[in-house]
Amino acid sequence: MSLPSVGTGRRRLSRVLSLAGALTAAAVTGACDDTSLALPADSDLDGLYGEVPQVALNGNVVDVRVVQDRDQLIRGGRLWAKVGPYIYLFSPQTKELFENWPGLGGVRVRTFTSSGTQVAEAMLRRGDLNGITWRRALRLVGQARLEGTKRPSFMENLVRYGEETAQFEYNPDFAGE
Numbered sequence: 496m497s498l499p500s501v502g503t504g505r506r507r508l509s510r511v512l513s514l515a516g517a518l519t520a521a522a523v524t525g526a527c528d529d530t531s532l533a534l535p536a537d538s539d540l541d542g543l544y545g546e547v548p549q550v551a552l553n554g555n556v557v558d559v560r561v562v563q564d565r566d567q568l569i570r571g572g573r574l575w576a577k578v579g580p581y582i583y584l585f586s587p588q589t590k591e592l593f594e595n596w597p598g599l600g601g602v603r604v605r606t607f608t609s610s611g612t613q614v615a616e617a618m619l620r621r622g623d624l625n626g627i628t629w630r631r632a633l634r635l636v637g638q639a640r641l642e643g644t645k646r647p648s649f650m651e652n653l654v655r656y657g658e659e660t661a662q663f664e665y666n667p668d669f670a671g672e
Contacts, residue, residue: 559603563576577670585632585636603619635653
């Protein structure tokens with residue numbers, strides 16, 4: 496009986512390592528089942544942001560459609576037109592969506608007039624905010640919701656933060672300079 500040569504041992508070791516690598520890759524792929532890309536169902540979205548907004552899944556983006564009160568747009572002007580999407584976008588509900596649904600790529604909020612004209616849009620992608628920036632966003636939206644009518648600077652701060660962190664677009668007829 497003869498021992499394998501050094502060259503044969505190296506080839507065999509290489510084949511064993513390749514096979515081990517392939518098995519490891521297969522095991523990891525098998526471990527990454529469909530739950531890693533889970534998306535919310537319509538029933539998960541119903542009423543999430545309250546009764547007013549319409550919420551639907553569009554691909555891997557949650558679309559939130561909000562009709563903004565005409566009086567807000569008349570009295571509040573450009574500021575209210577701009578702040579509309581951020582009130583919903585930087586909410587605990589949006590943060591919860593990202594935490595609970597790993598396949599979710601983003602949340603888009605669009606505001607409209609009662610006649611259907613789009614006023615503003617803002618989209619937050621997964622990963623745009625981290626733990627620290629989420630805390631800031633939630634603080635800013637809380638201030639804007641609670642004290643924004645008395646202190647418009649809170650709404651201005653929220654708009655500024657939204658423009659720094661989210662993709663946005665405003666209808667110039669409502670939010671033009």
